[in-house]
Amino acid sequence: MLASPGFDDAASVLNVGGELLGVVAFAASGALLSVRRDLDIVGIVLLAAATALGGGIIRDVMIGKIPPTAFTDLWLFGAAVATALVIFVWQPPARLTRWPLDITDAVGLGMFAVTGTVTAYQHGLSAPSAAMLGLTTGVGGGIIRDALSGQVPVVLRPNEYLYAIPAAGGAALTAGLLHFDVYRPWIGLLCAAAVIAVRIGSLKFGWHGPRPWYTVRGRKNED
Amino acid sequence: MLASPGFDDAASVLNVGGELLGVVAFAASGALLSVRRDLDIVGIVLLAAATALGGGIIRDVMIGKIPPTAFTDLWLFGAAVATALVIFVWQPPARLTRWPLDITDAVGLGMFAVTGTVTAYQHGLSAPSAAMLGLTTGVGGGIIRDALSGQVPVVLRPNEYLYAIPAAGGAALTAGLLHFDVYRPWIGLLCAAAVIAVRIGSLKFGWHGPRPWYTVRGRKNED
Amino acid sequence: MLASPGFDDAASVLNVGGELLGVVAFAASGALLSVRRDLDIVGIVLLAAATALGGGIIRDVMIGKIPPTAFTDLWLFGAAVATALVIFVWQPPARLTRWPLDITDAVGLGMFAVTGTVTAYQHGLSAPSAAMLGLTTGVGGGIIRDALSGQVPVVLRPNEYLYAIPAAGGAALTAGLLHFDVYRPWIGLLCAAAVIAVRIGSLKFGWHGPRPWYTVRGRKNED
Incomplete structure (x- = not known):
């Protein structure tokens, strides 16, 4: 489906390796959340599998x-x-489920945003459509994990740090590179790493997306 | 896929216009709910997009x-x-998110119930199947919006007013008109308007579907 | 798609009959949960239909x-x-919604785990893939029912009894029998009955899957 010689092989190495890394990372985030919620072994396995595979299934x-x-x-x-x-x-112990969950979730987000975009583009979607689907794939696993656990998805929490913005940026960058035929697998890895770095940086340094003024001023929007 | 001359064009004008109206209305309902929940710009955009596009994606x-x-x-x-x-x-302000949310939600419900039925019928589904899928499309956006926000979908709330009943009626009427080949785009708009009117009327005048007697008598069904 | 003479007919009798039994059982579980939550007739019908049909739609x-x-x-x-x-x-009355809900849910779980596996295998999936999809089909209805009702799915509750384990066992057994061409419809019914029996037995006798030691010792995993 792609003309560049060697592209398919190298891309599939990245996609397979990147997808595996994303699956392991998201599975770990789902398992860590299960541990925090005192689930038994079946709950841990199922929530890990749903988190790890859900985004890719949707894609x-x-x-x-x-x-x-x-x-x-x-x-x-x-x-x-x-x-x-x-x-x-x-x-x-529960205190070791907080930041590892954030980090594994960030890794899954970054890997799936990029590999989701590549997979969609290889299946013939236009670059913008592929980016949109890559974003969906990236945020999908976390949404499934959180919705199944009965909590509001991280991407829709008030006062949450940057999450969808780096994923959207990474997916758009990947799609642009694919469109202009300068995408290489190692660049894809760099894109994913950038997504992960921005997500983790936003947690560490408190970066926020633009918020309505009443939220910024610390006033809740009430009647 | 349809024989009547001119049907496809006119229908696609309605479907495109109606789908656009439904998308904008559902997006507004998702964005208004996000504002009430103090989400930042990313949460607002994502919840609006999921509400607006979710039902159509399922369809x-x-x-x-x-x-x-x-x-x-x-x-x-x-x-x-x-x-x-x-x-x-x-x-x-939050007080301006209540009734606009109800109204935009009603518009999305009505438009998608009708355009969903038309789209399904044009793709070869039988009239009853098309109506069932139209109903699914209509209520799907609101279910996705509410589930992602961690609240029980409006369609499954105790003591809720008429919601799925007008959508089912509009979808069934549309499917019947399509089946007997008397469907016209402007009639579809009338169907959607009727769905919207019944939904909003039920909110204003307190119309309910049949409820179990213990609910009607104001007694909660408890042990 | 299958060579054994008579297989298709008999299998489709089981699949149709088994699917019908699963649909009725899951619909009853959804309706019973709706009654407990004081929903009106529309909520009861919609939650029943979503529970009964959701797993099969995913499959x-x-x-x-x-x-x-x-x-x-x-x-x-x-x-x-x-x-x-x-x-x-x-x-x-609410007290008659507890154990009937558990039993109808168990019947739906068992029937769909087996018929889901058979359907997937007949559509050309490998035996392990078919088993995995059968498990998904079996647990899917209950997950949809619980998620739409705003509660954590039974399969992901702390201290829950055996649920996914019997379903996975039944699906794996069915897939194995199909793979070695010794599957017969009445054996499928036995598989489903075994799933149901193990699920109900775990509720009655308190069987649990392996849990982390801090849960077993009754200590919550806290900071």
Whole structure:
């Protein structure tokens, strides 16, 4: 589907490796949240798998890749389950579920925003559509994890730090590079790393997106 | 796919215009809910887009329209984002988010119930199936909006006023008109207007669907 | 798609009958939960239909069966609506919504885990993929029911009894039998019955999956 010689191979190495990294990271974030919520081994495995595979399943359904990769390449499911089992055996105390959850979530966000964009573009979507789907893939896993746990998704929390903005930026950059045919797998890794760095930086340094003035002034918007 | 000359063109004018109106209305309802919940600009845009495009994405996946219109016709996404930005800039006080939210939600419900039915029928579904999918499309956006915000969807709230009943009626009427080949775009607009009027009327005049007697008598169903 | 003579017919009898039983059971569980939450007739019908048809719709989208059976074979929708109406007319007191909800939920879980696996296998998925999709189908209805009602899905609750484990076992057993070509419809029914029995037994006798030690010792995992 792509003309550049060698592109497909190298891109699929990145996509496979990047997708695996994203799956492991999101699985860890789901498992850590499960531990904090006192779930048993089944809850840990299921929430890890839903977080790790959910975004990719949505992406595959949208581009017509049926059955979705998560149901055919079962080593992705295996990687999610293995990650969950490691965390179950480790049994981290609750205070070790906070920042590791933030970091694994950021890694999953960055990897899936980029690989989601690449996969969508390779399936023939236009660059803007691919970027939009990459953003959906990136934020999808976290939304599924949070919705299944009965909490408001991180992306929709008041006063949350930058989350969708770096993912949208990384997806748009990836799509632009693909469109002008200068995308290379290692550049994709850099894009993902930039998304992760901005997300983690926003948590550490308190960066915010533009907020309505009543929120900025610390006044709640009430009647 | 349809024989009547001129049907496709006129229908697509209605479908495009009606879908746009539905997208803008649902986007506004999502943005208003975000403002009430003190979300920042990203949360406002994402909740508006998910509300506006979610129902149509579900409909397109169900009828095999892959990728869904929301990912290919990006002006729909653009309309949702623009609507959200207008509301962000306006920054309405919370008391101005109540009834506008109800009204925009009603408009989205009515438009999508009708255009969803028409789209499904044009893709070859039988009239009853098309009506069922139209109902799903109409209530889908609001369900997604409410579920992502961590609240029970309006359609499943105790003591809620008429919501799914007018949508089901409008979808069934549209499907019947399509089946007997007397559907015209302006009749579709009338159907949507009737759905909207019944929904808003039920809010104003307190119309309810049949309820179990213990609810009617004001006694909660408890042990 | 399957060579064994008579397999398709008998299998489709089981699949149709089993799917119908699963639909009615899940619809009853959704309707009972609605009654407990004081929903009106529309909420009861919609939650019943979403619970009964949701898992199958996800399964059909994943295997490319478009439009999903729920939108083409409307007697399934009719069965869900009829079940909901029976429960609306009966108007059970809240204490009669507890164990019937558990039992109908278990029946839906068992039937869909098996029929979901069979359907996926017949659509060409490998045995492990079919089992994974069968598990998804089985737990999907309950997840949709609980998420729409604003509660944490049963499968992700702390201290919950066996739920996904019997479903995964039943799906894996069914897939194994299909793979080695010794599956027979009545064996499928036995698999489903075993899933149901283990689920109900775990509720009655307090069986748990492995839990982290701090949960087992009754200590909450806190900072």
